[in-house]
Amino acid sequence: MVLSKNSPCWCGSGKKYKQCHxxxxxxxxxxxxxxxxxxTHDMVKxxxxxxxxRKAAKINNGALDLVQEKIHAGMxxxxxxxxxxxxxxxxxxxxxxxxxxxxxRSCCTSxxxxxxxxxxxxxxxxxxxxxxxxxxxxxxxxxxxDASRMFCIGEVSxxxxxxxxxxxxxxEAGIAAxxxxxxxxxxxxxxxxxxxxNGYSVVIDYGGHGVGNDFHEEPFVHHVGIKGQGMILAPGMxxxxxxxxxxxxxxLFIDADNGWTSYTEDGKLSAQWxxxxxxxEKGIEKLAW
Numbered sequence: 001m002v003l004s005k006n007s008p009c010w011c012g013s014g015k016k017y018k019q020c021h022x023x024x025x026x027x028x029x030x031x032x033x034x035x036x037x038x039x040t041h042d043m044v045k046x047x048x049x050x051x052x053x054r055k056a057a058k059i060n061n062g063a064l065d066l067v068q069e070k071i072h073a074g075m076x077x078x079x080x081x082x083x084x085x086x087x088x089x090x091x092x093x094x095x096x097x098x099x100x101x102x103x104x105r106s107c108c109t110s111x112x113x114x115x116x117x118x119x120x121x122x123x124x125x126x127x128x129x130x131x132x133x134x135x136x137x138x139x140x141x142x143x144x145x146d147a148s149r150m151f152c153i154g155e156v157s158x159x160x161x162x163x164x165x166x167x168x169x170x171x172e173a174g175i176a177a178x179x180x181x182x183x184x185x186x187x188x189x190x191x192x193x194x195x196x197x198n199g200y201s202v203v204i205d206y207g208g209h210g211v212g213n214d215f216h217e218e219p220f221v222h223h224v225g226i227k228g229q230g231m232i233l234a235p236g237m238x239x240x241x242x243x244x245x246x247x248x249x250x251x252l253f254i255d256a257d258n259g260w261t262s263y264t265e266d267g268k269l270s271a272q273w274x275x276x277x278x279x280x281e282k283g284i285e286k287l288a289w
Contacts, residue, residue, distance in 0.1 A: 011236070012046035024234065027181065037231045043219065044236035045212050049143060050278065053212045053238060057145035057276060057288035059093040060138040063107075064149050064289075067134050071126070073154045077109040078122030080134060088138055096137035096144055096215050103260065108135040108148075115203055115244050115252050115262040115270040128154030131164055133272045137215060146211050146240050147288035148274040159247070160269055166198045167245040167271035174223065174241045175277055178284050182233050188225025191243045203244035203270070205252060205262070211276055212238040235281045242274030 003010065009020035021044075028038045045053065063084045070083060085106040088095045095106035103119070110118035110133040111126070118133075126132060135148035150164045170191045177190040187208075195202045208221030219231050223243040246252075248268035255261040264270050276288035 010041055011044055012048055024236075028232075028234065031181075031232055039219070039231060039234050039237055043210060043217070044234065045238050045278070049212055050238075052141040052143035053145055053276075053278075054287060056093060056138045056140035056143050057147075059088055059091045059140055060136050060145045060147055060288045062091065063087045063136050063138065064134065064147060068149065068151065071132075071134075071151050071153070073126055073128045073130075075126050076122050077111070077118070077120040077124045077126070077132075078105075080109055081105045081107055081120035084134075084136055088136075092140060094139040096139045096146075097135075100215065106136075109133070110135070110261070110270075110272070112269055113264045113267050115246070115264060116206060116272060117260040117262055119258055119260055126153045129156050129160070130154075131156055131160050131269065131271060135272070135274065137211075143213060144211050144215055145288040146215075146242075146274065146276050148242065148272055149289075150271050150273060162198075163200065163245065163247050163269055163271045166195070166200065167243060168273045170194050170202075170223075170243045170245055171241055171273040171275060174243060175275060175284060175286070178233055178241075178277065178279060180233065180235050180279055180281055180283065183228050184219060184221065184230030184233060185225035186227050186230075186233075187241060188222040188230075189227040191241075192224040195243070195245050201246045201248065201250035203246060203250050203252060206242075206244060208240040208242045208274075210237070210239045233279050235279050237279045238276065238287065240274055240276050242272060244270055244272040246270045 005018035137146040177186040210217030248266040251265040
């Protein structure tokens with residue numbers, strides 16, 4: 001559909017097209033002619049979308065803040081899940097994982113060699129020396145925000161502590177590589193370089209994803225990549241950066257009994273950090289962390 005300059009913009013902002021996304025479309029069309037992979041309009045969040053995504057993120061951040069305050073050795077992962085559920089619902093949100101494709105709990109709790117999608121359990125007790133990832137996604141007014149954090153329980157080994165710290169640095173390096181009109185491959189290239197420099201591997205079976213109007217949207221965000229390659233990162237896109245970094249090899253397997261939890265194939269430690277970010281005209285805005 002061709003819009004006139006004075007038509008309402010397709011993004012839903014209520015502004016005239018010439019005052020809103022006409023220049024965006026012109027840039028996209030030039031990049032298309034150059035053979036670049038470009039985002040579609042439905043990957044761009046409207047001002048209305050962003051209002052609700054930010055509110056979902058505020059609840060999500062609060063839930064993770066509460067976990068950070070309360071988590072300790074002797075606590076069950078089921079108790080963590082209850083904290084997340086109670087906080088989210090109290091603040092008007094819905095825990096997105098609960099019931100998602102049959103997932104039975106409100107967050108994921110992945111311990112030590114569990115790469116992701118660990119299912120909270122009232123009988124799974126955190127022990128001194130564990131490292132655990134708590135992954136939360138909140139729905140508010142039909143919009144989503146997604147983040148995860150690592151927690152060190154009591155006195156952890158230097159090796160475990162270093163993995164947790166470097167994994168966070170990998171996420172931050174991936175986010176720092178995001179530029180408006182840059183490339184998706186820049187994110188994975190930055191993560192991969194830092195992980196390998198520190199002697200770790202990057203999980204390739206999972207990646208980040210578009211988020212906001214649904215739990216999982218396009219694009220898929222690889223955590224390995226080639227700088228200057230991949231989809232163009234245009235202002236208005238919202239997605240997660242969530243590298244899973246392994247102490248040993250990147251290979252994993254999924255628990256055959258529960259169909260969800262992924263483990264490192266070699267039994268070595270894995271860590272993950274996740275933020276939801278918005279690409280802006282000038283850089284990025286962290287929405288959930």
